[in-house]
Amino acid sequence: MTEPKPTIRPCKVRMTFHYEDGSYESVTVIGEERRNCPVSPEKAKKYREFKEARERAIREAEEQARRESA
């Protein structure tokens, strides 16, 4: 199977902003869609760190639940 080509193209994103006074504002903004694009080393590090932190938090929660049920 060949590796898919990186592509970048515009995309539309709909948003609604709600204000304290109960009013709102609905807008469509142009964003960017990136497919199969590489990321910077800094971004790759952020992904790895978040994954590790998430797995650590799950492990700790499971261990605490085990301790409490023992």
Place this chain on the structure above:
Amino acid sequence: MAERYPFQSLKLSIAAICEYAIESRGRWTLVGTFRRLEFERFPATLDRMEVYLLFTDVTRAHLNKVAVGLHTDLATPPFIYLSTVASPSANPHEWEAAFVLHDVVFRQPGKYDLAVEVEDDVFEVVILHVREQK
């Protein structure tokens, strides 16, 4: 979580994957929400899906770039990444956004990570289960 600094006050109250997110007069209707997909064979293509997000306790400091990325595994780069910059006219306290993903190719079954990012930092991860139909 300490990792979420400087977004301590920001909350992602809803992160939903659905077939359609429809907005009318400031109210959103989510149609066909799901966390699991089944396909007969792989690679499989999903024609369309939407990711709806509701952020609450928003402050001006939070409001700039928001993105969603679909990863085979969070430790690897996303194979689809949609990002945009918010542009409110004033300072909102709640913020909803809907991203449309077309022609999403799942190369194999497994647990996919949908990462929600704020200001280029991962804020939350939603798991999407993709299975082979028995």
